[in-house]
Amino acid sequence: MTTVTSALPLLGLRFTAGPLELRGISDDLLGPLADIAVAGIHASDSMPFYVPWSTAPGEVLPRNFAQYHWSQRAALSPATWSLDLAVLWEGELVGVQGMSTKNYLVTRTGETGSWLGRGRQGKGIGTAMRQVLCAFAFDHLDATQITSGAFTDNPASLGVSRKVGYRENGVRRVERRPGELAVVQDLLLTPEDLVRFEHPLEADGVEAFRGLIGLDRNRY
Ligand SMILES: CC(C)(COP(=O)(O)OP(=O)(O)OC[C@H]1O[C@@H](n2cnc3c(N)ncnc32)[C@H](O)[C@@H]1OP(=O)(O)O)[C@@H](O)C(=O)NCCC(=O)NCCS
Numbered sequence: 563m564t565t566v567t568s569a570l571p572l573l574g575l576r577f578t579a580g581p582l583e584l585r586g587i588s589d590d591l592l593g594p595l596a597d598i599a600v601a602g603i604h605a606s607d608s609m610p611f612y613v614p615w616s617t618a619p620g621e622v623l624p625r626n627f628a629q630y631h632w633s634q635r636a637a638l639s640p641a642t643w644s645l646d647l648a649v650l651w652e653g654e655l656v657g658v659q660g661m662s663t664k665n666y667l668v669t670r671t672g673e674t675g676s677w678l679g680r681g682r683q684g685k686g687i688g689t690a691m692r693q694v695l696c697a698f699a700f701d702h703l704d705a706t707q708i709t710s711g712a713f714t715d716n717p718a719s720l721g722v723s724r725k726v727g728y729r730e731n732g733v734r735r736v737e738r739r740p741g742e743l744a745v746v747q748d749l750l751l752t753p754e755d756l757v758r759f760e761h762p763l764e765a766d767g768v769e770a771f772r773g774l775i776g777l778d779r780n781r782y
Contacts, residue, residue, distance in 0.1 A: 580761030640776030
């Protein structure tokens with residue numbers, strides 16, 4: 563019988579590595595993740611994201627958050643996809659780790675992005691979840707490289723990139739919030755530079771996800 567997971571195998575992806583679990587963001591996780599975001603991801607005077615979604619008032623953020631994830635699912639195709647995964651640490655929901663890409667069958671590259679609730683930051687979880695997603699992309703999705711970018715005033719994100727093995731790949735000047743200049747440090751990771759998480763990665767749902775994004779096309 564067809565289920566929402568068999569129709570969209572993104573939702574059936576699940577990785578485990580020691581205390582860490584990453585899994586597709588099914589609808590039942592949208593509310594709890596939005597609650598973590600409403601409770602706070604960063605100080606009110608800072609903005610780590612290109613789109614300042616995290617400062618929306620608490621009464622609208624959950625809807626915006628759910629609609630964003632539904633829009634990403636709705637638009638998913640081999641030409642454009644976002645692999646957004648809920649992150650659990652020792653069984654508790656703590657944040658989101660993602661990778662998005664365009665024309666992946668040709669480019670074999672994706673851009674990582676992530677967030678954790680404030681109470682879960684600074685404990686190595688951000689490093690572990692990025693290590694696991696990058697290992698998945700290299701080992702199971704045939705990625706050639708992975709990129710990331712962080713504002714130069716975001717030492718935690720830059721710290722994760724440094725620890726995972728990304729190299730600096732130029733800077734860009736952008737308008738962050740209206741009238742505000744910010745500088746983005748671009749970063750680039752290759753398979754040989756990846757510093758892996760200490761626990762091995764086990765991944766479920768890989769074959770169906772590869773089919774969804776157009777890899778192994780002869781089988782689907
Ligand atoms: C970015 C984020 C995911 C990193 O995850 P994290 O679990 O906090 O990071 P880690 O604990 O794995 O730290 C990684 C490195 O950065 C360093 N670091 C973390 N927070 C830091 C801070 N506030 N200032 C300076 N260095 C910091 C750590 O010391 C560590 O290096 P070390 O082990 O050599 O000491 C998390 O902080 C977060 O969600 N921040 C808000 C949202 C955000 O910035 N998202 C990314 C947008 S590009």
